[in-house]
Structures are given as C-alpha cells and as structure tokens.
Amino acid sequence: MPTKKANKSWSLVTRSSPLPGFRLSIGFTMTYLAVIVLIPLAAIIQHGARLGFGAFLHTVTAPRVLASYRVTLGCAAVAALLSALFGMLLAWVLARYSFPGKRIVDAIVDLPFALPTAVAGISLTALYAENGWIGRFLEPHGIHVAFTPIGIVMAMSFVGFPFVVRSVQPVLEDLDPAMEEAAASLGANVWQRFLRVIVPVAFPALLTGTALAFARAAGEYGSVIFIAGNMPMKTEITALLIVTKLEEYDYSGAAAIAGAMLALSFTIMLAVNLLHWWVQRREGKRV
Amino acid sequence: MSGHRAISTSAMLRPSTAQKAGRVALILLALLLLSGFLVLPVIAVFTQALSQGWKMYRDSIHQEDVLSALRLTGLVACIAVPLNMAFGIAASWAITRFEFLGKSLLITLIDIPLAVSPVVAGLMYVEVFGLHGWLGPWLSEHNLHVIFAVPGIVLATVFVTFPFVARELIPFMQAQGSDEEVAAVVLGANGWSVFWRITLPNIKWALLYGTILAASRSIGEFGAVSVVSGHIRGQTTTLPLEVEMLYNEYNFTAAFAAASLLTLAAIVTLILKKLIEMTSGVHRHMDEKEVES
Numbered sequence: 001m002p003t004k005k006a007n008k009s010w011s012l013v014t015r016s017s018p019l020p021g022f023r024l025s026i027g028f029t030m031t032y033l034a035v036i037v038l039i040p041l042a043a044i045i046q047h048g049a050r051l052g053f054g055a056f057l058h059t060v061t062a063p064r065v066l067a068s069y070r071v072t073l074g075c076a077a078v079a080a081l082l083s084a085l086f087g088m089l090l091a092w093v094l095a096r097y098s099f100p101g102k103r104i105v106d107a108i109v110d111l112p113f114a115l116p117t118a119v120a121g122i123s124l125t126a127l128y129a130e131n132g133w134i135g136r137f138l139e140p141h142g143i144h145v146a147f148t149p150i151g152i153v154m155a156m157s158f159v160g161f162p163f164v165v166r167s168v169q170p171v172l173e174d175l176d177p178a179m180e181e182a183a184a185s186l187g188a189n190v191w192q193r194f195l196r197v198i199v200p201v202a203f204p205a206l207l208t209g210t211a212l213a214f215a216r217a218a219g220e221y222g223s224v225i226f227i228a229g230n231m232p233m234k235t236e237i238t239a240l241l242i243v244t245k246l247e248e249y250d251y252s253g254a255a256a257i258a259g260a261m262l263a264l265s266f267t268i269m270l271a272v273n274l275l276h277w278w279v280q281r282r283e284g285k286r287v
Numbered sequence: 288m289s290g291h292r293a294i295s296t297s298a299m300l301r302p303s304t305a306q307k308a309g310r311v312a313l314i315l316l317a318l319l320l321l322s323g324f325l326v327l328p329v330i331a332v333f334t335q336a337l338s339q340g341w342k343m344y345r346d347s348i349h350q351e352d353v354l355s356a357l358r359l360t361g362l363v364a365c366i367a368v369p370l371n372m373a374f375g376i377a378a379s380w381a382i383t384r385f386e387f388l389g390k391s392l393l394i395t396l397i398d399i400p401l402a403v404s405p406v407v408a409g410l411m412y413v414e415v416f417g418l419h420g421w422l423g424p425w426l427s428e429h430n431l432h433v434i435f436a437v438p439g440i441v442l443a444t445v446f447v448t449f450p451f452v453a454r455e456l457i458p459f460m461q462a463q464g465s466d467e468e469v470a471a472v473v474l475g476a477n478g479w480s481v482f483w484r485i486t487l488p489n490i491k492w493a494l495l496y497g498t499i500l501a502a503s504r505s506i507g508e509f510g511a512v513s514v515v516s517g518h519i520r521g522q523t524t525t526l527p528l529e530v531e532m533l534y535n536e537y538n539f540t541a542a543f544a545a546a547s548l549l550t551l552a553a554i555v556t557l558i559l560k561k562l563i564e565m566t567s568g569v570h571r572h573m574d575e576k577e578v579e580s
Binding site: 013014015016017018019020021022023024025026028029031033036037038039040041043044046047081086089090092093097098100103105106107108109110112113114115116117118119120123124126132133134138157190195197218219221222226240242243246248251255257261262266267268269273 | 296306310313314316317318320321322324326327328329331332333358369370373374377378380381384385386387388393394397398399400402403404405406410411412413414415417419420421442444445446448455463468469472473475478481482484500503504507508509510514516527528530531534538539542543546549550552553554556558560561565
C-alpha cells in the first residue's frame with residue numbers, strides 16, 4: 001500500500017507529495033525507457049566504439065558516405081528553408097485570418113504526420129514522374145524532379161513543414177493585439193509592424209520548427225527512397241546507405257554510419273533544448 | 288488636427304482596401320500551395336488505385352498477401368499502442384505529480400525517438416537482438432526469433448511511437464494540477480481509486496488524442512520496421528512494406544490499392560483528431576512550454 005512515507009523514503013524525491021504511486025510510475029517509466037530506448041541505443045554506440053577510432057573514421061568518411069551526407073544535409077537544408085517559408089505563411093493565415101473551410105485546412109496541415117511515408121513516397125513519385133500530373137508540365141521546361149535532388153527536397157519538405165506550422169501557429173495566436181495596436185498608434189505601417197513586432201516574438205518558434213523540420217528531413221527514409229532514384233554519389237541518402245550496408249551484412253559499417261547520424265540527431269536536439277531554455281529565460285526576464 | 292485624435296487605435300488597425308486585397312492573396316496562396324502540395328498526392332493515390340477500375344481495385348485488396356499484411360499491421364498496432372499508453376500514463380503521473388532529481392533529463396530522454404532516424408531505430412534492435420547482437424547468440428540457442436520476425440516489428444513500432452501519448456499527457460496534466468487528487472487522498476481514497484475515478488476521467492481526451500497519434504504512426508511506420516522485418520511475404524510484411532514490395536515489382540495498381548487503405552486510415556486519423564480538438568479543447572502541444580523543467 002503506497003503511503004506518504006513511501007514517497008519520502010525515495011531519496012530522489014526533492015519535495016514530498018501526498019499522492020501515492022511514485023515508485024510504481026517512475027519504476028515502470030525508467031524500466032520501459034531503458035528497455036526500449038537506452039539499452040538499444042547503447043548497443044549501437046558500443047558497436048561503433050568497438051570498431052576503434054581509426055576504422056570508425058575510415059568508414060564514416062569514405063567517398064560514397066561523404067557524398068550521401070552532402071545529398072542528405074544539402075537537401076534537408078533546402079527543405080527546411082522551404083518548410084520555414086511555407087510553414088510561416090500557413091501559420092500566419094491560420095492564426096490571423098478567418099475564412100470558409102479554415103478548420104479543414106487546419107486539419108489537413110497534419111496530413112504528412114498521418115500519411116505513411118511509403119504512401120507519400122510513391123504518390124509524390126507518381127505526381128512528379130515524367131508522365132505525372134505535375135511532372136508533365138515541368139519536363140518540357142527541362143525541370144526533372146523525380147529521381148533528382150529536387151525530388152528529394154520535395155519529399156523532405158512534405159514531411160517537414162507541419163513542424164514549422166505547429167511551432168509558430170500557437171505563438172501567433174497568443175500574440176497580444178495590443179502590442180500591434182500600440183505600434184500602429186505610434187505610426188508603424190503594416191510591414192514595420194510585421195518586422196518589428198511579430199517577427200521578434202515568433203522568431204524562436206520559427207527557429208525551433210525549422211530545426212525540427214531539418215532533423216526530420218535529415219533522418220527521413222520512406223518518402224525519400226521512392227522519388228530519389230538512389231544513385232550512389234548523386235541521389236543516395238545516408239539512411240538508405242545504412243540499409244544497403246545491412247543488406248551486404250556489413251553490420252560494422254551500418255553501425256558506424258548510424259553513429260554519425262545519431263551525433264547529428266543529438267546535436268539538433270541539444271540545440272532545440274537550448275533554444276527553449278533561452279526563450280524561457282528571456283520571457284522570464286521580461287515579465 | 289483634433290479629428291485625428293478621435294480615431295481609435297483599433298481603427299488604425301482596420302485594414303485598408305490594399306491590405307484586404309493582400310489578405311485575400313495570402314489566403315489564396317496558402318490554399319493553392321496546400322492543395323498542390325498535400326491534397327494532390329492524396330487524390331493521386333486514389334486515382335492510381337482505381338485506374339484499372341473497381342473490380343481490379345477490389346481484387347488487388349483481396350490478395351492473400353495484402354490481407355495478411357493488413358492483419359499483421361493491426362496486430363502490431365494492438366500490441367504497441369496499449370504498451371505506450373501505459374508508459375505515457377506512468378511517465379506523466381511521475382513527472383507531473385512529483386518533484387524529483389533528473390526530471391528535466393527524463394523529459395528530454397522521452398523525446399529521443401522523435402530525433403532518431405527510423406532506419407537507425409531499426410538498426411538499434413538488430414544490434415541487440417540480431418545474430419551478431421548482444422542477445423543474438425543466446426536467442427538462437429533457445430530458438431527464439433526477434434529480428435526478421437513479429438517481435439522485432441513490434442519493438443520497432445513501440446520505439447517510433449514511444450513519446451506520443453506521454454507528450455500529450457505531460458503538458459495537459461501539468462496544466463490541470465493535482466488538487467482534486469490530493470483532496471481525494473486526504474479524504475482516504477486509495478491510489479487506484481484516485482486514478483480510475485479522478486485522473487483517468489480528467490485526462491481521457493488527451494489520452495485518446497495521444498493514442499490516436501500513436502496508432503496512426505504505428506499503422507504507417509516504414510523505415511524502422513523495414514530494417515527489422517526481413518520482408519517475408521505473408522509473415523513479416525506489414526501493409527506499408529507490402530506497398531513497397533508491390534511497387535518495386537512494378538505492380539503499381541496493386542501498390543496504390545494497398546496504399547489507399549493506409550491513406551483512408553490517415554484521413555480518419557485527421558478527422559478524429561479535429562473532432563477531439565473541437566469537442567474537448569485538447570490541442571496538440573508541439574512545445575512543452577507548460578512543463579516545468
């Protein structure tokens with residue numbers, strides 16, 4: 001029977017609570033976290049470490065691997081930028097204007113979260129292929145989307161932009177109209193109000209959303225591999241290279257490249273957390 | 288000019304004709320991009336699936352391989368989602384109802400699966416349970432199969448949907464506070480009756496919301512499952528993998544027919560989400576501003 005005393009006896013607790021269930025809930029949480037996330041993560045890192053620094057470095061800097069970083073990071077960066085623009089526009093329209101069908105539009109924004117990546121992949125490929133609905137208008141102008149880096153960017157933008165919308169939209173909705181009114185009463189025009197009042201407030205959220213979109217794009221697999229064409233050195237993404245290594249039974253190679261990808265993921269995660277911390281501190285000061 | 292002073296500030300914000308035109312232009316631009324970028328791919332799935340007529344569509348779906356993939360996808364979701372519901376409830380109870388050391392670290396760790404590439408996630412389990420992995424030799428000695436078998440697919444699915452329920456519940460329960468629960472305990476209620484009678488009814492919408500997100504992702508997961516599945520037709524092929532296999536066999540109509548089932552699931556997800564948002568006021572929280580860290 002969990003009681004008040006049970007909580008106090010747990011040395012981690014920094015402030016006692018009359019509620020029961022701390023040991024049970026934290027015990028289950030930590031065990032589950034360890035089994036599902038931490039131990040498997042340790043396994044992959046340990047395999048990478050087992051290779052030794054020289055072999056690890058040799059694997060993750062092989063020409064084909066380096067080329068895959070260029071494709072992945074380059075396309076993810078462009079996709080994140082497009083996501084930021086498109087996402088900001090949608091967040092603005094959804095937060096500021098009312099128009100018929102707004103709720104439907106708001107629901108549709110989450111489609112890339114809900115649509116399985118493989119489905120997005122084959123559908124985008126069908127649209128942008130030479131004879132596709134969109135591709136057939138682009139091909140005569142010499143714009144090839146499917147099986148080129150442009151296709152990779154399209155797929156990555158598709159999965160990334162909802163992160164920007166969902167990060168920025170709440171901030172724009174919470175923005176006090178009094179601030180804009182004050183700026184207007186002081187003679188600021190629309191553009192000045194946008195650049196001086198709205199952008200500074202929304203910028204951290206925009207940055208967070210863009211970072212999340214970039215992280216998702218850099219790790220994306222399902223929607224990209226169908227449209228990419230997967231030519232080594234040209235349109236082969238890093239995630240696919242890991243799968244290729246596995247299919248060749250090169251487990252060490254796969255683990256090493258995965259280690260490099262994990263380093264990138266954790267760097268982005270750290271950056272986003274630092275951004276949160278900075279925003280909270282800044283807001284704390286202002287109040 | 289004294290007349291100037293009479294103009295209220297809200298009148299200054301009242302849009303001019305040019306601004307109204309700009310507003311309409313922005314809305315139209317957003318709608319145009321949205322339809323070209325999001326709606327068109329969905330329409331394309333159904334058009335391609337039905338390109339050879341209804342009969343062909345129905346036959347494609349009634350293939351034994353597609354049906355067994357559908358069953359496996361359902362089975363995996365039915366195991367993975369309840370596990371993550373239990374985790375989400377336990378984690379949010381611990382995090383929002385108690386103060387303890389390392390709390391903000393725990394919140395960060397819960398987000399790890401969102402940052403890791405699905406392919407890397409799948410590989411992690413190969414490193415633990417695969418033939419050359421930590422537990423591989425022991426598993427093969429006892430003739431247990433995790434990788435290239437259903438347990439591996441379940442694990443990979445649990446990993447990618449790991450944070451969804453917890454991330455909905457933590458900000459929600461934080462905002463709600465624990466006054467009602469404390470009152471019940473002070474009046475002599477035991478832990479489980481507090482949970483069933485107070486906590487669960489209070490969080491049911493947020494819980495349902497997170498569950499829907501987790502279910503949707505577990506039905507559609509591709510990358511992580513693809514690494515651990517082994518692609519054995521009729522045995523370890525989930526519906527998204529079946530779509531890929533049909534597509535790679537140039538069986539496009541069948542691939543899009545199978546994909547149309549997944550697309551329908553996605554549309555249902557979006558509708559349910561919106562309905563919950565509208566009836567209960569639960570919203571998706573992309574950032575944990577409400578979480579004390």
